[in-house]
Amino acid sequence: xxxxxxxxxLLLKAKYKLPIRQFVIFIGSGQPKMSxxxxxxxxxxxxxxxxxxxxxxxxxxxxxxxxxxxxxxLSNFSGEDPExxxxxxxxRLEEITPDQRTFQKHLRQLRVLSKLRK
Numbered sequence: 001x002x003x004x005x006x007x008x009x010l011l012l013k014a015k016y017k018l019p020i021r022q023f024v025i026f027i028g029s030g031q032p033k034m035s036x037x038x039x040x041x042x043x044x045x046x047x048x049x050x051x052x053x054x055x056x057x058x059x060x061x062x063x064x065x066x067x068x069x070x071x072x073x074l075s076n077f078s079g080e081d082p083e084x085x086x087x088x089x090x091x092r093l094e095e096i097t098p099d100q101r102t103f104q105k106h107l108r109q110l111r112v113l114s115k116l117r118k
Contacts, residue, residue: 002038006045022047027074066106073113
């Protein structure tokens with residue numbers, strides 16, 4: 001991953017010539033084991049790794065942004081029954097989504113994200 005992130009950094013920097021901050025969001029179970037530092041032959045590269053399961057799902061759930069509410073499914077349910085937490089997320093999406101078509105789109109996204117969580 002460190003090599004890939006270094007490649008992305010170099011490509012973005014060359015194209016846009018702007019400051020770049022990179023983050024990798026870890027969605028797996030357990031603790032991430034990937035290296036976030038690449039140091040070879042006097043060259044040094046580092047990126048930030050965020051383990052989304054360290055965040056309580058309520059942090060995302062309470063947002064007014066549907067995209068942020070969707071991230072709740074990947075975070076820590078803090079002892080909450082997963083089915084109950086998922087129902088809460090669905091109802092919250094329904095509350096903040098302006099129309100049925102957009103709500104259906106968010107439900108499809110929720111299904112994909114929930115499969116990543118298993």
